[in-house]
Amino acid sequence: MQFLDSLITHILPLGYQLSIPIALAAIAATISERLGVINLGIEGQMLVGAFAAVVGSHLTGSPVIGILFGMIAGGVFGLLHVTVCVKLRSNQAVCGVAINLLALGLTDFLTTLIWGTKISALVTRLPNVTVPLLERIPIAGVFFRNQTVFFYLLPLIVAAAYIFFYKTRWGLRVMAIGHNPQAALSAGINVVKYRYVGLMIAGVLAGLGGAYLSVAFNNAFVSDMVAGRGFMGIASNIFGGWNPLGSFLASFLFAFAQSLRYYVAGAVVPTQITQMLPYAITLIVLIAVKKRSRAPEAMGVLE
Amino acid sequence: MEKNKTFGSIGAKLGDLGSSLFSIALALAMGAVIILFMGLNPLTAYAELWRGAFQNPTAIANTLSRATPLLLCGLSVAVARRAGLFNIGAEGQLHAGAIATILFMLAFPSLPRILLLPVGILIGMFAGAAWALIPGILKAKRGIHEVVVCIMCNYLIILFCAYLVNGPFLEPGSHVGQTTLIAEAGRLSNLFVPRSQLNTGFLIAIGVAVVVYIFLFKTSLGFKFRTVGSNPEAARAGGIIPEKISIGAMAFAGSIAALAGITEVLGKYYRFIDGFSPSFGFTGIAVAFLARSNPFGIILSALLFGTLDSGSLRMARVTGVSSDLIIVIQALVIFFVAIPNITKFFKLPKNVILARFDK
Numbered sequence: 001m002q003f004l005d006s007l008i009t010h011i012l013p014l015g016y017q018l019s020i021p022i023a024l025a026a027i028a029a030t031i032s033e034r035l036g037v038i039n040l041g042i043e044g045q046m047l048v049g050a051f052a053a054v055v056g057s058h059l060t061g062s063p064v065i066g067i068l069f070g071m072i073a074g075g076v077f078g079l080l081h082v083t084v085c086v087k088l089r090s091n092q093a094v095c096g097v098a099i100n101l102l103a104l105g106l107t108d109f110l111t112t113l114i115w116g117t118k119i120s121a122l123v124t125r126l127p128n129v130t131v132p133l134l135e136r137i138p139i140a141g142v143f144f145r146n147q148t149v150f151f152y153l154l155p156l157i158v159a160a161a162y163i164f165f166y167k168t169r170w171g172l173r174v175m176a177i178g179h180n181p182q183a184a185l186s187a188g189i190n191v192v193k194y195r196y197v198g199l200m201i202a203g204v205l206a207g208l209g210g211a212y213l214s215v216a217f218n219n220a221f222v223s224d225m226v227a228g229r230g231f232m233g234i235a236s237n238i239f240g241g242w243n244p245l246g247s248f249l250a251s252f253l254f255a256f257a258q259s260l261r262y263y264v265a266g267a268v269v270p271t272q273i274t275q276m277l278p279y280a281i282t283l284i285v286l287i288a289v290k291k292r293s294r295a296p297e298a299m300g301v302l303e
Numbered sequence: 304m305e306k307n308k309t310f311g312s313i314g315a316k317l318g319d320l321g322s323s324l325f326s327i328a329l330a331l332a333m334g335a336v337i338i339l340f341m342g343l344n345p346l347t348a349y350a351e352l353w354r355g356a357f358q359n360p361t362a363i364a365n366t367l368s369r370a371t372p373l374l375l376c377g378l379s380v381a382v383a384r385r386a387g388l389f390n391i392g393a394e395g396q397l398h399a400g401a402i403a404t405i406l407f408m409l410a411f412p413s414l415p416r417i418l419l420l421p422v423g424i425l426i427g428m429f430a431g432a433a434w435a436l437i438p439g440i441l442k443a444k445r446g447i448h449e450v451v452v453c454i455m456c457n458y459l460i461i462l463f464c465a466y467l468v469n470g471p472f473l474e475p476g477s478h479v480g481q482t483t484l485i486a487e488a489g490r491l492s493n494l495f496v497p498r499s500q501l502n503t504g505f506l507i508a509i510g511v512a513v514v515v516y517i518f519l520f521k522t523s524l525g526f527k528f529r530t531v532g533s534n535p536e537a538a539r540a541g542g543i544i545p546e547k548i549s550i551g552a553m554a555f556a557g558s559i560a561a562l563a564g565i566t567e568v569l570g571k572y573y574r575f576i577d578g579f580s581p582s583f584g585f586t587g588i589a590v591a592f593l594a595r596s597n598p599f600g601i602i603l604s605a606l607l608f609g610t611l612d613s614g615s616l617r618m619a620r621v622t623g624v625s626s627d628l629i630i631v632i633q634a635l636v637i638f639f640v641a642i643p644n645i646t647k648f649f650k651l652p653k654n655v656i657l658a659r660f661d662k
Contacts, residue, residue, distance in 0.1 A: 023395035038448075038450065040391075040450070040454075082372045082625035084638060084641070088642040089642070089643055090638070090641040090642045090643070091389075091641050093391060093450045094388050094389075094588065094592060094637060094641040094643055095638070097391065097585055097588055097589075097637065098589075098634050098635075098641065100583065101589075101630060101633060101634035101637065102630075102631060102635070102638070104630060104634075104636055105627050105628070105629070105630025105631035105632075105633070106627075106631055106634075108625070108627040108630070109337075109625050109627035109628055109631060110624045110625060110631075113341070113625065115466075136609075150631045164341075166651070176428060184313065228458065231458070232453055234451075234454065235455060236455070238451060270466050270469070271591075272462045272463065272465045272466035272469070272470075273462075273466055274480055275462050276458070276459055276462045276463060276466075279455040279458040279459050279462075280455075280458075280459060282455055282458070283452065283456070286441065286445075286451070286452065286455075287449055
């Protein structure tokens with residue numbers, strides 16, 4: 001009974017909060033891979049987003065402007081990825097590794113330059129909001145009390161991505177590119193343009209996820225603070241079947257497993273083991289699902 | 304790509320070498336621009352970096368010792384790459400190797416050195432190979448992209464090692480995640496310079512480079528690896544089964560990456576310490592790509608990255624240029640090397656840089 005109580009009032013909300021950056025990374029991964037581009041650089045795009053958001057908030061005192069900074073930084077790194085991969089024809093996976101390394105080095109370098117240590121100064125954090133009336137709902141009220149705006153923004157982004165992919169002609173074209181870029185090209189789709197725009201939007205989403213970590217969930221930048229959430233997003237995207245809704249649900253499942261350790265699991269199961277769960281589950285799903293038809297066939301193929 | 308003894312191939316080799324050197328120069332130049340923006344003198348900074356890496360025998364020894372795991376990881380990535388696979392899992396495989404070796408040595412501390420050391424190393428290599436079989440088999444049997452599986456495998460084994468050394472195998476009374484020290488008999492000996500970190504692991508790594516070279520270019524199995532890597536359909540037509548090669552290549556790559564972890568823990572720390580690898584496996588990707596997966600080239604590029612690592616501390620201390628700049632420079636090197644025909648974006652006459660690129 002006590003567990004049930006803490007489940008609703010603490011674990012579920014925390015799980016949802018932890019899922020926000022992972023879900024944003026997962027949607028970024030879905031967009032990229034549906035376009036046939038392997039985007040391992042999401043981790044790095046999130047990291048520069050987190051850093052830029054803190055710089056923005058530090059300079060202007062406004063966390064909202066900070067978040068805009070973060071989105072722009074993520075978008076710029078997305079542009080870097082797509083330019084190097086699509087225009088300059090680099091190996092996509094290697095490019096992602098380079099993006100992550102660059103983001104790590106650059107953010108540490110600049111943090112040390114600005115603040116003298118590997119931790120930034122504390123910055124103004126995005127204020128939490130409480131939805132009037134709804135917060136009075138007996139049990140579920142906790143979801144409407146003292147939460148960040150991201151809490152409500154995420155479902156909108158997921159819905160928008162879902163509608164984009166399945167209800168608009170642009171989304172269908174994106175999926176066509178992922179299945180067979182050559183056929184898409186001969187059908188008159190500007191594959192390169194789609195990839196440029198898509199990868200930049202993915203970068204913006206990743207940057208938003210990083211900004212959430214640094215100015216909404218926390219209020220400072222710490223070296224390597226994304227800590228694998230970008231890769232966890234890629235895993236969620238695979239587990240979710242390259243589909244925004246599935247990605248979102250998978251992210252929540254993974255984050256929920258993480259949040260458990262703060263309340264119950266730590267005493268029963270070692271934290272490292274609960275942290276292994278998302279990767280183990282994704283691997284098992286990859287092995288168990290016989291048909292790979294869900295995966296974009298042209299992943300990593302330029303044309 | 305390596306048709307022997309024709310003029311064209313010499314041109315191609317020089318072209319590759321030229322574009323690798325060009326990539327390094329470009330990355331260092333961009334690093335210099337960043338240092339200039341900081342209002343500091345890049346030449347002083349790079350001079351201190353050089354001094355930090357080579358000023359005395361101890362510094363040189365430490366530089367070589369830093370290059371050792373990078374060399375092994377680079378070779379691991381290169382073996383897979385030659386067979387057409389991207390081994391982004393070296394980081395996990397080196398953890399698997401290191402933990403297996405250490406646990407074996409902790410379990411049998413009283414074995415004589417002649418048994419403990421070779422068997423311990425072999426068990427670690429076996430563990431690395433076995434761990435790499437997961438992406439290898441999934442690639443061969445299910446066609447799942449090895450990069451995706453390697454990422455999952457990396458996290459799984461790194462977290463599992465963290466659990467082991469923070470839980471059941473935590474040194475009693477320790478506040479950081481580490482095992483107890485292994486027996487003297489299991490440690491790699493110090494090499495050439497006393498009180499430096501250089502140990503026989505460096506010689507092992509050089510030996511592996513030679514073995515990989517001979518394997519890839521002088522054996523029929525190595526030829527099959529390269530055939531599958533350059534054209535799997537042609538290989539299949541020629542009677543080679545690419546799936547088998549994929550599995551074998553990953554196992555081989557995994558055992559080499561494992562050696563990177565094994566030589567670190569046996570030669571430097573004498574125990575498994577949580578987080579002992581500052582992403583050797585990922586830097587190994589850069590090392591391999593810079594050398595275009597040529598085993599002897601990898602020795603040079605590992606030395607370069609080892610130099611940057613070991614010199615950067617002195618550069619930071621003396622000039623105030625943070626050692627994180629080195630990570631930026633390494634990332635830039637990967638970008639430039641990964642872009643085909645990087646030199647063509649800079650309008651130099653073709654014959655000056657002997658540009659002929661086959662990739």
